[in-house]
Amino acid sequence: MSIASRRHYGLKQAPRAWYERLTQFLVDNNYTRGSVDKTLFIKRDNDELFIAQIYVDDIVFGSTNNTKVQQFVDVMSLEFEMSLVGERYFLGLQIRQMHDGIFITQAKYAKNLVKKFGLEKAKHCDTPMSTTLKLSKDASVGLCARYQADPKESHLSSVKRIIRYVNGTSNYGIWYSFDTNASLVGFSDADWAGNCDDRKSTSGGCFFLGNNLVSWFCKKQNSISLSTAEAEYIAAGSGCTQLLWMKQMLVDYGFNQGTLTLFVIT
Incomplete structure (x- = not known):
């Protein structure tokens, strides 16, 4: 390439x-x-x-x-x-081709980011965000970006945690195996009422071509869901839309898909 x-x-x-x-x-x-x-x-x-x-x-x-x-x-x-x-390098990506697959990482970019904020020696974090802390206007990278116009101390602390997480996972990447198939499958999930300010849920999804992860998304829903079932339904709808678009794209590459499968995580 x-x-x-x-x-x-x-x-x-x-x-x-x-x-x-x-x-x-x-x-x-x-x-x-x-x-x-x-x-x-x-x-x-x-x-x-x-x-x-x-x-x-x-x-x-x-x-x-x-x-x-x-x-x-x-x-x-x-x-x-x-x-x-x-x-081998594009938008901070490192691409290593091996006999059984391709490994893509952003190690160089990640290490430069950590160094820029002087957190090379900071303790690593197992997750990019706390599983219990809920950010709000007064108290993941995409979540912190919602408050960048008027950030508070809690937002700064969360961003530092993300960078500490990056520091500990800078050599992580995505593995694309040659030993796979061309079956397209998707997974969807929702964080019901996860936003403290407007009680909106967040849709998430990832999509695999055989064993290989090829696409993913995470987006706050436009409306307020009254139940976890409704939030999951909206997320599944977004997942189906993405799957159908990918199915049509694969036709151009010469791969025809049959019935598509979307797994809803509840």
């Missing part, structure tokens, strides 16, 4: 113009546009697959054939001004 970038500055419409220009170039070169994600472009040659994903003015691309990757780089370099970012 490689990252290519072509920067545009100045006009606000420049990224759109760049996207349209790049899209037309890829389509003219026999790339097929994704049916669900319109920033995904796929090219098949017999059993070989090439994928290019556009993120505003960046491109992430890869292939089952390394020769195809180099050919893509050569063609794109002739048509556009491009700069390649290393294959």
Whole structure:
């Protein structure tokens, strides 16, 4: 996998113009546009697959054939001004490929974060947040971010705990095994009335392709649930929406799914 970038500055419409220009170039070169994600472009040659994903003015691309990757780089370099970012580091990620899978971690980024706040020697925490403490406007990273406009001492203490947790888990990562299957399955859960300020619940979910974790979410629900069953139902609905979207995405990659399974944790 490689990252290519072509920067545009100045006009606000420049990224759109760049996207349209790049899209037309890829389509003219026999790339097929994704049916669900319109920033995904796929090219098949017999059993070989090439994928290019556009993120505003960046491109992430890869292939089952390394020769195809180099050919893509050569063609794109002739048509556009491009700069390649290393294959092993992207957005703080370290990617290690082994004979039986791929291990992805953010160890370098995590250690720099801990060092920035001078907590290298602080005692490690087993969890990012206390299981008993409930934050509120006057008293997980996403939870603390809700109060960043007017933080209190309790919020600062919680953020420090998160960093101490990061310090103890900086070498943790995600393992993607080659020995797996293409069955898509999801899990959903809800924290009923977990917010002390508005009594709203939080939906959570994670999704596996075979043995490998490929997506997850954690989001506060828009409405107030009157029971744990209602909160779980809303979370399950969000999980089903994500599963259906992923099912449609996998069709573009050549993987067809049958009946999908969502496990609701109660």
